[in-house]
Amino acid sequence: MLIDDYRLEVFEPPCIPGSPTWSAKAHLTKDISCVIPYLNATIKKGFYDPSTKTLVWRNGNRRVAVKPLEVGATNLADREEAEKVIKEIIELVNSTWERRNEITPSEEARKPPTAMEIYKFLPKTNCKECGASSCFVFATQLAGGEVELENCKPLFTGDFAENRKKLLELLGME
Numbered sequence: 001m002l003i004d005d006y007r008l009e010v011f012e013p014p015c016i017p018g019s020p021t022w023s024a025k026a027h028l029t030k031d032i033s034c035v036i037p038y039l040n041a042t043i044k045k046g047f048y049d050p051s052t053k054t055l056v057w058r059n060g061n062r063r064v065a066v067k068p069l070e071v072g073a074t075n076l077a078d079r080e081e082a083e084k085v086i087k088e089i090i091e092l093v094n095s096t097w098e099r100r101n102e103i104t105p106s107e108e109a110r111k112p113p114t115a116m117e118i119y120k121f122l123p124k125t126n127c128k129e130c131g132a133s134s135c136f137v138f139a140t141q142l143a144g145g146e147v148e149l150e151n152c153k154p155l156f157t158g159d160f161a162e163n164r165k166k167l168l169e170l171l172g173m174e
Contacts, residue, residue, distance in 0.1 A: 001094050001097075001098075002030075002032055002034075002035055002093060002094050002097040003026075003028060003030075003032060003071075003090045003093055003094055005028075005029045006026040006027060006028050006029065006071075006086075006090070007026070007027045008024060008025075008026055008027075008082070008083065008086060009024065009025045009026075009027060010022055010023070010024045010076070010079045010082045011023055011024075011025075013074065013146075021074070021075045021076060021077065022076045022077070022078065022079070022081075022082060023072065023073065023074045023075075023076065023082075024072060024073055024076055024082035024083075024085065024086050025070050025071070025072040026070060026071045026072070026086045026089075026090065027069065027070050028069050028070055028071070031068045031069055032066070032068060032069075032093060033053045033068040034097075035093055035096055035097045035100070036048075036053045036054075036055055036066060036068070037050075037105035037106055037107055038096050038097070038099075038100050038103045038105050039055050039066060039092075039093065039096050040055050040105070040106045040107070040108065040110075041103050041104055041105055041106035042096060042103060043055065043057050045057055045058070045172030045173070046110065046172070047110050047111055047112040047172070048106075048107075048108065048109055048110050049109060049111075050107045050108075050109050052067070053067065053068050054066070054067050056112065057172060058171065058172055058173055059073075061075050061148055062074050062075040062076065062085070063075065063145045064085075064089060066089070066093065071086065071089045071090060071093065072086075073085045073086060073089065074145060112143065113143060113170045113171065114143060115136065115139040115140040115142075115143040116139070117170060118139040118142055118143055118167065118170065118171075119135060119136050119139035121163040121164075121166050121167040121170070122135040122138065122139055122152060122155065122163070122167075123135065123152070123154040123155055123159075123160055123163070125154055127153075127154060129151075129152070129153040129154065130147065130151040130152050130153070131147075131151065132147070135152075138151070138152060142171075149167060149168070149171065149173070155167070
C-alpha cells in the first residue's frame with residue numbers, strides 16, 4: 001500500500017467565500033511521485049504536468065488532483081462527502097500502484113484548456129443566463145474550475161450541439 005496515512009483538510013474554496021460547496025485535501029506523509037505517471041497512463045482525460053508531477057481530472061462535477069504530497073477534490077457537499085471522495089481517490093492511487101506491473105507509465109504532458117480555447121466554442125450571446133456578465137467571463141470561470149459547463153443554458157440547445165460536443169471533448173468530459 002502506497003498511501004496508508006494522511007491528514008484530511010476540508011475547507012471553503014478560498015476564491016469563493018460563502019460557497020455552498022467545499023474542497024478537501026489529504027496531506028500525505030510520504031511522497032507518491034512514483035505512482036503519478038501510472039495514473040497519467042490510465043486516466044486518459046486528465047491534465048498532467050510532468051515538471052510538477054501533478055495530475056488533474058474531472059470526475060462528474062468535481063475536480064480531482066493528485067500531487068506528490070497531497071490529493072484533493074473540489075465541489076463537495078460536506079465533510080462526510082469529502083471523507084468519502086478522498087478515500088476513493090486514495091483507493092485509486094493504491095490500486096494503481098498495486099497494478100503498476102500491468103501499466104506502462106506515461107510522462108506525456110497534457111494541459112487544461114485556456115479560457116480562449118473554451119470561449120471559441122461558447123454561443124457568444126452574452127445572455128447572462130449562466131450568471132456571468134459575458135461569455136468570456138464564463139469561459140474564464142470555467143477554465144478556473146469555478147463554474148460548471150451546464151450553467152451555459154444556450155449551449156445545451158440543439159443550435160449548439162456541435163460546439164457542446166467539442167467543448168465536452170476539450171474539457172475531458174465527453
